[in-house]
Amino acid sequence: MSTLKTQIEIPLSVPVPVTGADGKEAQRVKLTMTRPKVRHTKWLAALIGKDLVNILAGDDGASEKDGKTIAREIFGQLLNQDKLDGLTLLVADLCGEDQAVIDNIDAADIMAVGMAFAGFFPALQSVASGLSPATSPSSDATTQA
Numbered sequence: 001m002s003t004l005k006t007q008i009e010i011p012l013s014v015p016v017p018v019t020g021a022d023g024k025e026a027q028r029v030k031l032t033m034t035r036p037k038v039r040h041t042k043w044l045a046a047l048i049g050k051d052l053v054n055i056l057a058g059d060d061g062a063s064e065k066d067g068k069t070i071a072r073e074i075f076g077q078l079l080n081q082d083k084l085d086g087l088t089l090l091v092a093d094l095c096g097e098d099q100a101v102i103d104n105i106d107a108a109d110i111m112a113v114g115m116a117f118a119g120f121f122p123a124l125q126s127v128a129s130g131l132s133p134a135t136s137p138s139s140d141a142t143t144q145a
Contacts (some may be wrong), residue, residue, distance in 0.1 A: 047078060
């Protein structure tokens with residue numbers, strides 16, 4: 001029996017300024033995302049809309065889609081201000097943070113947040129990992145000193 005992850009730590013490459021419990025300026029250097037519950041998956045499904053089923057089932061005429069295509073179509077459904085704000089609220093809820101903290105995450109850390117969410121779902125993580133750029137050069141790109 002495999003053990004499910006209940007939370008994932010997300011180190012931030014660029015700290016987010018926050019107000020500490022003492023009212024003084026502080027910095028958030030990591031986020032802790034908790035495992036999504038049914039309410040989170042319903043929330044995400046509502047944000048993406050009815051097209052989610054069609055995207056996942058391939059009902060747009062394509063018999064089989066690869067993970068990148070599915071992920072692009074899902075992300076494409078989120079590209080309006082209201083849905084992006086809803087996604088920010090969803091991530092804030094998963095991380096136990098205010099929406100402002102999530103809105104102030106540096107663009108360099110956005111992929112890490114998405115990968116953390118995908119980390120709760122191995123199949124989704126596999127799709128998401130195919131979207132992220134390589135983190136180190138391949139051995140083919142390395143030159144000997």
